[in-house]
Amino acid sequence: MENRYAIILAAGKGTRMKSKLYKVLHPVAGKPMVEHIINRVIETKPTEIVTIVGHGAEMVQEQLGERSQYVLQAEQLGTGHAVMQAAQFLEGKQGTTLVISGDTPLLTAETLDHLIEYHQGKQASATILTADAADPTGYGRIIRDHVGIVDRIVEQKDATDEEARVTEINTGTYCFDNEKLFEALKKIGTDNAQGEYYLTDIIEILKADGEIVAAYQTKDFEESLGVNDRMALAEANRLMRARINRQHMVNGVSFIDPDSTYVDADIEIGSDTVIEAGVQLQGNTKIGEDCLIGAHSRIVDSQIGDGVKVYASVIEESIVKNAADIGPYAHLRPQAEIGERVHIGNFVEVKKATIGADTKVGHLTYVGDAILGKDINVGCGVVFVNYDGKNKHQTIIGDNSFIGSASNLIAPLTIGEHAITAAGSTITDDVPVNGMGIGRARQVNKADFAKKFPYLNDSLKD
The missing domain is CATH 3.90.550.10 (Spore Coat Polysaccharide Biosynthesis Protein SpsA; Chain A)
Known part of the structure; x- marks a missing residue:
């Protein structure tokens, strides 16, 4: 030759x-x-x-x-x-x-x-x-x-x-x-x-x-096409993305609206996956089979398993395993690893954390620098308090635990298997296996105090 x-x-x-x-x-x-x-x-x-x-x-x-x-x-x-x-x-x-x-x-x-x-x-x-x-x-x-x-x-x-x-x-x-x-x-x-x-x-x-x-x-x-200005650059992107999307469709991927879907070169997508409008798949990303990537989701440098559903969420440098569901409006930041059948709900942010199979993090929660086991329920508004102003610290939660709503988990912290934190608690000490952590002041009611409260004072006089 x-x-x-x-x-x-x-x-x-x-x-x-x-x-x-x-x-x-x-x-x-x-x-x-x-x-x-x-x-x-x-x-x-x-x-x-x-x-x-x-x-x-x-x-x-x-x-x-x-x-x-x-x-x-x-x-x-x-x-x-x-x-x-x-x-x-x-x-x-x-x-x-x-x-x-x-x-x-x-x-x-x-x-x-x-x-x-x-x-x-x-x-x-x-x-x-x-x-x-x-x-x-x-x-x-x-x-x-x-x-x-x-x-x-x-x-x-x-x-x-x-x-x-x-x-x-x-x-x-x-x-x-x-x-x-x-x-x-x-x-x-x-x-x-x-x-x-x-x-x-x-x-x-x-x-x-x-x-x-x-x-x-x-x-x-x-x-x-030679690219010499921004107009030609935009046209080259349009043509390249149309070529990429067409090849994925030939390979068995469904695009709801190919013209508004942005898939980078070398992205892998499994067959029978559905990509809705406005999705961005970027970098070194691999999507498995039978997934649904919902409208306006953005996935960057991440590995998504089979049967995963992502709704209007951002996933960066993370791993999502089979049959998990993400969103809507969730944010997986770098080094998040989401286990099989995990539910990450609306307005949940996960960073540098591993979440075990069947765990549920439903809504309005921040999980950072943490290891969560299997089959855990994390209530609404939980905050993993991982930063002391200088260093990041880790929280570990055992299998089958229940984290009550509005708990603040102050790292470093370990919560054992089958443990509970009471809703509204600030947990600063480890919770043992089968134990319950309560970290809140005892409620005290003040009779007729509302009459002294300026905001309500005038209305109560009427």
């Missing part, structure tokens, strides 16, 4: 983005654009990947890590100049080189494979990935001769009126014979409207040398 190489162009700052974040690091469906690109490139099985970095070089390198080699394009002098920087790694090597921009996140590995295969089948020195655009404004045009052979690429700023009417556009992705690529790069100049080294000029140079130049047209224009 012929050696394959890839050059990823990721040096531009992206001034039209008007952002402190470098262009290729802007996220599409939860991942930086350049992350999408390198993942698709890796699927084509290249021998070497070279990423051209410039603005934000350290951040791009941190994102891509050891999956690529890097070359700094210190001065931004055009796409041709960017590719020249890869010579130290690739010049003189035999094989096929894919050149791809880091701001085209919608390209698929399938399209890239077809491009490479077409290039090799034609024995071409260069093959351009093209697309047919309803509105080609802003794109370089593919100019063909009278028999349909590619003659040259003309940039928008350099196009005549006739050339500007051409709808076949250059996507900015190419395949080259690697040796001929670097030979031709030595011949390009800056005689154009931008005064830059255009990579597209290589096409004319190769043609003048009698080399074969081909063009492979993708069937899906959407793949060619």
